[in-house]
Amino acid sequence: MAPIVSEDHKEKKKREILESAHACFAKKGFQVATMNDIVEHSGMSKGAIYNYFNSKDEIYLELMRESTEQTYNSLKESILIFNSALEKIIFLFDLYDKGDGINIEDLSKTIVHYEFRLYSFRHEELNNKLNQRKQKYFLEFIEDIIKEGQYSGEFKSDLNPKLMADLFWSLIDGVTSQFVYKGYPQNEVLNEMKNMFINRLKV
Amino acid sequence: MAPIVSEDHKEKKKREILESAHACFAKKGFQVATMNDIVEHSGMSKGAIYNYFNSKDEIYLELMRESTEQTYNSLKESILIFNSALEKIIFLFDLYDKGDGINIEDLSKTIVHYEFRLYSFRHEELNNKLNQRKQKYFLEFIEDIIKEGQYSGEFKSDLNPKLMADLFWSLIDGVTSQFVYKGYPQNEVLNEMKNMFINRLKV
Amino acid sequence: MAPIVSEDHKEKKKREILESAHACFAKKGFQVATMNDIVEHSGMSKGAIYNYFNSKDEIYLELMRESTEQTYNSLKESILIFNSALEKIIFLFDLYDKGDGINIEDLSKTIVHYEFRLYSFRHEELNNKLNQRKQKYFLEFIEDIIKEGQYSGEFKSDLNPKLMADLFWSLIDGVTSQFVYKGYPQNEVLNEMKNMFINRLKV
Amino acid sequence: MAPIVSEDHKEKKKREILESAHACFAKKGFQVATMNDIVEHSGMSKGAIYNYFNSKDEIYLELMRESTEQTYNSLKESILIFNSALEKIIFLFDLYDKGDGINIEDLSKTIVHYEFRLYSFRHEELNNKLNQRKQKYFLEFIEDIIKEGQYSGEFKSDLNPKLMADLFWSLIDGVTSQFVYKGYPQNEVLNEMKNMFINRLKV
DNA sequence: AATGAATGAGCCTTCATTCAT
DNA sequence: TATGAATGAAGGCTCATTCAT
Incomplete structure (x- = not known):
């Protein structure tokens, strides 16, 4: 049956x-x-x-996995339409522009994301299993764009792509973190960051 | 009696x-x-x-209050010895340079700090004043240094000091956040940020 | 239909x-x-x-009933081939000789049997008839063999057959119980019991 | 304070x-x-x-420990007054004579004791830790009496004391087991066992 | 003030049983 | 009949808080 x-x-x-x-x-x-x-x-x-x-933890893990995967996939797909590395970077910064006003849902998601991170810190096994891989995805994703820009002559050739990728996510983390802290978007700050970062990259 | x-x-x-x-x-x-x-x-x-x-919460809150205050006071005091705004900014960045190697205790303290932040988010009523004031202190603290630099001719005069202060803390948050994420210091990233920020400020 | x-x-x-x-x-x-x-x-x-x-309990109960019946039937049938009461008794003792080595499956089955017994103890209402009948069967089974031996002149005529039957099962229970306790067969003990019991019976 | x-x-x-x-x-x-x-x-x-x-298990364990210790101590002490090994053995058998009538409390204790045993069977660590030691105590206790009787010439010198000790507890277990099964004392059976066992021992 | 035994609501999880399909 | 997802009472255990001493 x-x-x-x-x-x-x-x-x-x-x-x-x-x-x-x-x-x-x-x-x-x-x-x-x-x-x-x-x-x-x-x-x-x-x-x-x-x-x-099977457990509350498993729900949490699945939520984490999904969120990472979705973000990763949507990031990856969304930049396909751009031809230059610079445009890609600009687009990625703009993704984090929350527009005006306070979006509670967006804030909540970010909060949960941060809690995941802290919780993971206390559970090394999880941390290693999930975070490292996740990090690698996102870092390599940016790293590749930097390299692409270097190859095409858009970006300085003496930049360390790994470091630039780290820097990129640190900037994004910083602005997101302040979002949580203050409760409203930090778009002007984000804009400053974007300009700084691009200046650092461009030949 | x-x-x-x-x-x-x-x-x-x-x-x-x-x-x-x-x-x-x-x-x-x-x-x-x-x-x-x-x-x-x-x-x-x-x-x-x-x-x-009276409660575990109360201990936590008091710890938050104290920690903020102490950090604020020590920041304020420590920059007294510098004469130029630029030196002050450089010094503040350098405070967040964790040196080499993984310092578990440092990491743990940072974690508690982040937990504080999330906890605050959940207790708006209780902590609104606390957070707002705290924010104001730290922001104004940087804002004042920026203004000082503008006044002394070290920094560009058309910068928005408030925005630069927001940017400063976003950068610090970003690098700290990555510290938590990865488990080891991000000093190179910090250094990049320092240079970017100073370039943005200097005339 | x-x-x-x-x-x-x-x-x-x-x-x-x-x-x-x-x-x-x-x-x-x-x-x-x-x-x-x-x-x-x-x-x-x-x-x-x-x-x-209808329930887990019902399965358990049915298992008990069946197991008892099967054991009884197989005991009854297996002694048909013997002509003397003494041989029958000897054969029954030998049934409980587990051979050498630890047989986990045998042990497990014995455990279930003992669990049955305790379970019954807690459900007097349900199992009173079941147990009593069961007891009666097994006791009468031995009792009959004793009587047969007395009739044929093999066994002392002044023995109380009921008591001897009780004694028989007590001995078997004792040795089985030790089997559970220790985890390995008690064949030497069983042998001693057999000899004792037979000595007690024989003229 | x-x-x-x-x-x-x-x-x-x-x-x-x-x-x-x-x-x-x-x-x-x-x-x-x-x-x-x-x-x-x-x-x-x-x-x-x-x-x-700290747990339900711990309560159970303590109960088990206590019960074993008490029984052991009282057995040990109670036989001090007897001078011959034979008298000691007889006394020990008589300890298990429950007199007439059904003593619910006695029955309950026995039941719990049997449940302990079965539960232990499913928890090897416990089983090993507790049962072996317990067994050893009780077995050696009887073994020593047997040896004493052999030394004094009361008991056959070619008996295996270990085996006789095993046999002793198997008999006791058997009669106790039947007690649980039937719900009332099996004193006549116990008496038969006593006589059998003593006959087996005596020169 | 200090002590730490006592309280009990609440947590995560399990599992015999039911019932719509 | 057969299926297995759904139910929810109950289990062992934790822990912030209270309070008699």
Whole structure:
């Protein structure tokens, strides 16, 4: 006899749980939010959730993995339309321009992201398994663009691409961090950073 | 009846508790560290600690307040010896140079700092004033140095001092954030930032 | 509409479930083994199992009933080939000789048997009849052999057959119990018991 | 400042918990009885109990340890008054004579004891740590008496004392086991065993 | 003030059982 | 009948906080 629910349905359920979890983590923080919160928010039963995920940690991990993957994929895809390395870099900075006004959801996501990072710090195994790989993806992604710019003659040839990639993400982290701190976007700061960084790169 | 213990003694006790608490929070994180951990680390009794602080939260908040204040005071004092605005800025950047090697304790302290920040985000009512004031102090602190440099002719006169101050802390946050992320100092990145920032400032 | 599956098929399914259950109970113990374990071991679905048994307890009880019956039947049948009461008794003792070496499966089965016993103790209402009948069967079984030996002149005529039957099972229980305790067979002890018991019986 | 409660008080509390636990284990079985049962039965709070014991297992272990020690000590002491090995053996058998009637408490204790044994079987570490030592104590205890009887000329010199000790406890286990099974004492059976065993020993 | 035993709400997780399909 | 996702009570345990001494 055929399975009662389709794979699709199962995926949808997982999504529901993950979204509820994310909402709860955003509202209360990952460590403070409880499985009961997620149960309540999702409207599902406790057992149902444990049918899809084996632990609170696993939910967290999946959320982390997804977020990284999505960000990575969307970054990668979005720059395909640009022909020059410079344009790519400019575009990436502009992605972090939150526009005007306070976007609570954006803020929440960022908060959860930071909490993930701190939580990972206390769990070395996780940290190593996930963060290193993640770092590598994102770092190499920028590194490649820098190299491309050097190859095409857009960027100074004596720059250390690895260092520039580190610098790029540090700048982004800095502005995001301030976003959390202050509660509103730091677009002017971001703009300053963009200019600085581009000046540093351009021949 | 005269008070049995002096105010001084009380302050000393509070200090002991706060230091133990900070050590425990640094080691395990605020959420995971327990009152029992603090009891054990401080060598005091549970009841004694509750005589000085009404809750774990209160200890945490007090630690935040103090830490901010201390950092502020030490920053303020330390730059007194410099005569030029540029030297002051350079000195401040250099403060965040962690030297070589991984210093776990330094890392832990930074983590606690970041946890503070997230915790604050969840307790808007309580900490709004605290954070705003704190922000203001640190921002104005840099703002004043920028203005000083403009006045003395060291820095470009058309810079927005507020924006430069925001930028400064964003850069610092960015590099610190990466420190947490990677687990080791990002001194080269810091150096790049320093040069960029100074270039942006100098006439 | 005619029944889709025959009674035979139903019996076969029940058997499968019972065997899986027995394997799981033997491996983990009744309390620790879960319905999921049985599901997994049997390859059937949870719902299917609940179509044949109303509860985990019911499976357990049925297993008990069956096991007792089977043991009884096989005991009864196996001694048919012997002509003297003495030979029968000797044969029964030898059944409990586990040979050399530790046989984990044998041990596990014995454990389940003992767990049955304790479980029964906690469910007097349900099992009173079951146990009493069981007891009666096994006791009368031995009792009859004793009487047969007395009738044939092999055994002392002044023995109380009931008491001797009690004694027989106590000896068997004792040696089995030690088997569980120590984890390896107690064949020498069993042999001593056999000799003692036979000496007590023989004229 | 002196501690608030005396060591005595603490010991008394531990005793209370252990007695409640034993009562609950006896009533429902070790695995089925819950910490909540113990909480309820003891009238203490959950936290209080966890102040004295770190886990349900630990309570069980302590109960086991105590029971073994007490039995061992009382056995050892009680036979001091006898001069001959034979008298000692006889006395030990008589200890297990439960008199007439059903003593529920005695039965409960025995049940809990058997459950301990089975539970241990599933937890090898425990089994090894505790049972072996316990076994050794009790076995050597009997072994020594056998040897004493051989030395004094009371018992056959060609007996294997280790085997006789094993046999002794197997007999006791057997009769106790039947006690659990049937729910009432098996004194006549015990008497038969005693006579058999003594006949086997005596020159 | 100091002590630390006591409290009990709450946490994460498990699992026998049910029921829509 | 068969399926397995859903249910939710219950389990062991933790820990911030209280309070009698």
